[in-house]
Amino acid sequence: MPSPIASLRERLFASISRRAHRIKSEGLTYLGVSRLARIEGELERIHKLQIRGDYLEFGVALGGSALLIAHAAVAVGQRFAGFDVFGMIPAPTSDKDDATSRARYAVIRSGQSRGIGSAPYYGYTPDLRSQVVNTFERYGLRVDGDRIALVQGLFEETWPVQPKGTIAFAHIDCDWYDPVRFCLAAVAEHVQPGGALVLDDYHDYGGCRTAADEFLAAHSHFEKVDGANLILRRRP
DSSP, X not given: OOOHHHHHHHHHHHTSOHHHHHHHHTTOOOOOHHXXXXXXXXXXXXXXXXXXXXXXXXXXXXXXXXXXXXXHXXXXXXXXEEEEOSSSOOOOOSTTSOHHHHHHHHHHHHXXXXXXXXXXXXXXXXXXXXXXXXHHHHTTOOOOSSSEEEEESOHHHHGGGXXXXXXXXXXXXXXXXXXXXXXXXXXXXXXXXXEEEEETTTXXXXXXXXXXXXXXXXXXXXXXXXXXXXXXXXXX
16 A cells, blocks of 8 residues: 555646646746645636736746646747756845845855756856757747747846736746845736746745735735645736
8 A cells, every 4th residue: 555645646637737847857846845836826827817928927037837828828829938047146135035045045155056856056057048948948838038038138128128018927936035036026017917927936935935924915906825835817
């Protein structure tokens, strides 16, 4: 008889798509199965409700979750854009970032951070963007800069010069207070009723949690759907 832990693992893996299984098996995402399942569930909800708008990700890393989001966008004829420095992430600099955030960044900065499995940490990879472009191509997605874009640079420099449309979905995976606060403020007015923002680090880093809580306090037209990752849905 399978152990309770083995049974739980089987149920969790049954909750994600074959594409998500492949992404996990290839070591393309740090996200656990429960977080991937919530992203895919939210993408499916948006599809069923026929919410139109761009699909975005802030914090692409190796491109795992971006692949799921981009495929969902392409399936409904919408645009995907992924934003990242595609290199070493900036340091947490706000007083609202916690000790856990600062300790994590100290390890990254030291060059001792470990990647997924036996792979090196992605932030140390030369020309990471080209690697992610190649990964997208392996998954049948062409990064043409139009329907599918991977935008390199700091969010506060790249977002203001991007074309703006309505937003159906955005995944915000950028750890610290300042970038999370910036991303939430930048996209809020563009999110369609019924659209969603998913924050990966709400339960991991204090700065992300504070930025999200402040956003919710100031934007009553968004509702909080808590879980392994935080979902903020714009009320209809």
